[in-house]
Amino acid sequence: MFGKSEDAGSNRDAETIIGPSVKVDGDFTSQGDVVVQGMVVGTLKTEKSLCVSAGAVIRADVRANSAFIAGEVHGNIKISEKLEVTNSAKIFGDVEARSLLIAEGGVLQGKCTMVKEEKPAKAVHLETPRKAAAAAG
Amino acid sequence: MYAYLYDPVLRQRTFRGFLDRLETRLTDFGLGGKIYRLGPLLHLNEIVLEETRRKAKTIVAIGTDRLFHQLLNAPNIQNFVVGFVPINPHSAIGTLLGVPPQEAAATVLAHRITRSLHLASANAVRFFWELSIPFSGSTTLKCDDCYAVTLSGDSGLITVRNAPSIDAQFMTTLHIKQSLWHRSHSVFHNQKILFEGLKQEILIDGQPLGVERLKIEHVPTVLRVIVGRNRHEALDNVEVAAVSGAGALAMA
Numbered sequence: 001m002f003g004k005s006e007d008a009g010s011n012r013d014a015e016t017i018i019g020p021s022v023k024v025d026g027d028f029t030s031q032g033d034v035v036v037q038g039m040v041v042g043t044l045k046t047e048k049s050l051c052v053s054a055g056a057v058i059r060a061d062v063r064a065n066s067a068f069i070a071g072e073v074h075g076n077i078k079i080s081e082k083l084e085v086t087n088s089a090k091i092f093g094d095v096e097a098r099s100l101l102i103a104e105g106g107v108l109q110g111k112c113t114m115v116k117e118e119k120p121a122k123a124v125h126l127e128t129p130r131k132a133a134a135a136a137g
Numbered sequence: 138m139y140a141y142l143y144d145p146v147l148r149q150r151t152f153r154g155f156l157d158r159l160e161t162r163l164t165d166f167g168l169g170g171k172i173y174r175l176g177p178l179l180h181l182n183e184i185v186l187e188e189t190r191r192k193a194k195t196i197v198a199i200g201t202d203r204l205f206h207q208l209l210n211a212p213n214i215q216n217f218v219v220g221f222v223p224i225n226p227h228s229a230i231g232t233l234l235g236v237p238p239q240e241a242a243a244t245v246l247a248h249r250i251t252r253s254l255h256l257a258s259a260n261a262v263r264f265f266w267e268l269s270i271p272f273s274g275s276t277t278l279k280c281d282d283c284y285a286v287t288l289s290g291d292s293g294l295i296t297v298r299n300a301p302s303i304d305a306q307f308m309t310t311l312h313i314k315q316s317l318w319h320r321s322h323s324v325f326h327n328q329k330i331l332f333e334g335l336k337q338e339i340l341i342d343g344q345p346l347g348v349e350r351l352k353i354e355h356v357p358t359v360l361r362v363i364v365g366r367n368r369h370e371a372l373d374n375v376e377v378a379a380v381s382g383a384g385a386l387a388m389a
Contacts, residue, residue: 014324015324015326016324016325016326017322017323017324018323018325019311019313019321019322019323020315020321021288021289021290021313021315021321022286022287022288022311022313022321022323023286023287023289024284024285024286024287025284025285025286025287026283026284026285027283027284028283028284029283030326032326037321038323042284
């Protein structure tokens with residue numbers, strides 16, 4: 001179950017691919033899927049999914065819709081939906097996600113916050129005094 | 138109204154037959170216009186300004202990819218619809234635009250299918266398709282004034298492709314050779330790129346340029362170009378123009 005390939009989601013569909021011998025330094029923002037095989041320093045944000053391959057190193061705060069982590073992350077991670085951590089992953093920082101899956105052997109050293117699904121508030125109907133009087137009478 | 142720019146190489150005797158056949162076909166299609174034979178005394182920029190005064194609608198470059206590249210960089214070129222007749226059977230620009238070489242291009246001009254291309258610039262030199270930047274050792278690109286990308290490897294090639302019909306973005310592909318057997322590639326999308334410390338000659342739409350510092354960004358210039366049915370898919374957008382043509386070919 002946890003032994004699947006680290007390439008969750010095809011690299012070919014990713015908008016951004018940071019290869020093994022590439023280092024990105026600064027505030028990186030993307031609208032599409034991101035695959036990290038090299039190094040990222042600074043901040044990393046994407047509106048879609050993030051895949052951190054085994055051997056990749058991120059020294060940045062990360063924000064994504066969903067993430068699959070097989071490499072090393074030094075920084076806080078904030079995921080809107082699902083965060084999947086494989087057996088080769090090492091995370092040093094606080095994690096916030098709606099859904100969390102950690103494989104045996106994966107390292108998570110930091111605070112973990114599960115974001116609760118917000119239920120829509122019940123509609124409250126307020127009666128006018130006349131209606132209330134009519135109902136009583 | 139059409140204006141035809143003849144590349145200086147067409148002065149050679151070997152191209153006489155081709156020009157006769159092309160001019161006959163253009164006349165048959167009713168695509169007559171004024172012919173300018175470029176040379177030392179007749180410069181492309183002056184012709185474009187002259188045609189702006191004459192209110193010509195279409196300028197057609199007949200010759201090499203280099204001539205088309207020079208036409209892209211002419212002043213006020215966005216006021217015209219640009220056509221191209223490649224003389225080289227392996228023309229890269231002709232292949233991208235779907236225009237067959239030599240007199241077969243007359244059919245494409247007659248169909249007059251146009252596409253709008255968003256141009257980009259590299260150090261104020263306009264291009265519409267792609268830059269190729271070879272590198273060796275370590276190289277740094279600064280992207281969008283937000284982040285820097287550092288590459289390390291034996292050698293490699295950086296390709297910056299303009300997506301002509303997509304919202305002002307470049308697709309930057311990095312092909313890196315780390316060892317004899319190990320290669321990797323990376324892909325980024327950005328709007329502005331700055332290179333410094335370039336050591337090798339780069340290619341802009343196939344034309345060589347030697348610079349040390351390179352700034353790549355989009356320019357607010359949209360060029361309408363006549364394309365053929367076999368054009369590159371990236372050039373497709375909504376606009377299609379109707380077939381038109383008038384006048385007899387004027388022999389200069």
